[in-house]
Amino acid sequence: MLVLETDHPASIRRQVSISEAIYDGQAAVEGMEGICIQDAGDAQQVIADGKVPVLADPQGRTISSLRPLAVVDAILAKKIWGHLKTWLP
16 A cells, blocks of 8 residues: 655644655554655555555656556545546556
Protein backbone atom coordinates (compact mmCIF):
# COMPACT_ATOMS: atom_id res chain seq x y z
CA MET A 1 0.00 0.00 0.00
CA LEU A 2 1.20 3.49 -0.86
CA VAL A 3 -0.68 6.67 0.10
CA LEU A 4 -0.48 9.59 -2.31
CA GLU A 5 -1.21 13.04 -0.92
CA THR A 6 -1.14 16.67 -1.93
CA ASP A 7 1.81 18.87 -1.04
CA HIS A 8 -0.27 20.53 1.69
CA PRO A 9 -3.01 18.15 2.89
CA ALA A 10 -6.06 19.84 4.34
CA SER A 11 -7.16 17.12 6.75
CA ILE A 12 -9.95 18.26 9.03
CA ARG A 13 -9.07 15.87 11.87
CA ARG A 14 -5.29 15.96 11.57
CA GLN A 15 -4.56 13.84 14.65
CA VAL A 16 -6.37 10.86 13.12
CA SER A 17 -5.12 11.26 9.56
CA ILE A 18 -2.15 9.49 8.03
CA SER A 19 -1.67 12.56 5.81
CA GLU A 20 -0.07 14.27 8.81
CA ALA A 21 3.11 12.39 7.85
CA ILE A 22 3.57 14.94 5.05
CA TYR A 23 4.03 17.65 7.68
CA ASP A 24 5.76 15.74 10.48
CA GLY A 25 7.64 12.99 8.63
CA GLN A 26 5.54 10.30 10.29
CA ALA A 27 2.06 9.78 11.70
CA ALA A 28 0.36 6.99 13.61
CA VAL A 29 -3.35 6.19 13.49
CA GLU A 30 -4.70 3.24 15.49
CA GLY A 31 -1.44 1.32 15.31
CA MET A 32 -0.78 2.04 11.63
CA GLU A 33 2.33 4.13 11.10
CA GLY A 34 2.80 6.26 8.02
CA ILE A 35 6.23 7.48 6.93
CA CYS A 36 6.70 10.37 4.51
CA ILE A 37 8.90 9.39 1.59
CA GLN A 38 10.51 11.58 -1.07
CA ASP A 39 10.02 9.29 -4.06
CA ALA A 40 8.40 5.98 -4.93
CA GLY A 41 11.77 4.22 -4.80
CA ASP A 42 11.71 4.56 -1.01
CA ALA A 43 8.33 2.81 -0.70
CA GLN A 44 9.56 -0.81 -0.66
CA GLN A 45 11.81 -0.32 2.37
CA VAL A 46 9.02 1.38 4.34
CA ILE A 47 6.63 -1.44 3.44
CA ALA A 48 9.25 -4.04 4.43
CA ASP A 49 9.44 -2.31 7.82
CA GLY A 50 5.68 -2.86 8.26
CA LYS A 51 4.78 0.81 7.77
CA VAL A 52 2.83 2.76 5.18
CA PRO A 53 4.70 5.04 2.78
CA VAL A 54 3.09 8.46 2.28
CA LEU A 55 4.18 10.42 -0.79
CA ALA A 56 3.27 13.94 -1.90
CA ASP A 57 2.16 13.29 -5.46
CA PRO A 58 -1.02 15.29 -6.19
CA GLN A 59 -0.94 14.47 -9.92
CA GLY A 60 -0.54 10.72 -9.31
CA ARG A 61 2.56 10.46 -11.48
CA THR A 62 3.85 7.43 -9.59
CA ILE A 63 0.75 5.39 -10.46
CA SER A 64 1.85 4.75 -14.03
CA SER A 65 5.40 3.86 -13.02
CA LEU A 66 4.40 1.53 -10.17
CA ARG A 67 1.55 -0.10 -12.11
CA PRO A 68 -0.51 -1.14 -9.06
CA LEU A 69 -3.24 -3.77 -9.28
CA ALA A 70 -5.74 -1.31 -7.86
CA VAL A 71 -6.09 2.38 -7.09
CA VAL A 72 -8.52 3.57 -4.42
CA ASP A 73 -9.71 7.14 -4.89
CA ALA A 74 -10.32 8.41 -1.36
CA ILE A 75 -10.34 12.08 -2.26
CA LEU A 76 -12.95 14.01 -0.31
CA ALA A 77 -13.80 16.56 -3.00
CA LYS A 78 -16.93 18.60 -3.48
CA LYS A 79 -16.73 18.24 -7.25
CA ILE A 80 -15.63 15.60 -9.74
CA TRP A 81 -12.07 16.29 -10.83
CA GLY A 82 -11.90 13.60 -13.53
CA HIS A 83 -8.28 12.82 -12.64
CA LEU A 84 -8.60 9.03 -12.65
CA LYS A 85 -9.43 9.08 -16.35
CA THR A 86 -5.87 10.18 -17.05
CA TRP A 87 -4.22 8.04 -14.34
CA LEU A 88 -5.34 4.61 -15.48
CA PRO A 89 -5.54 2.80 -18.82
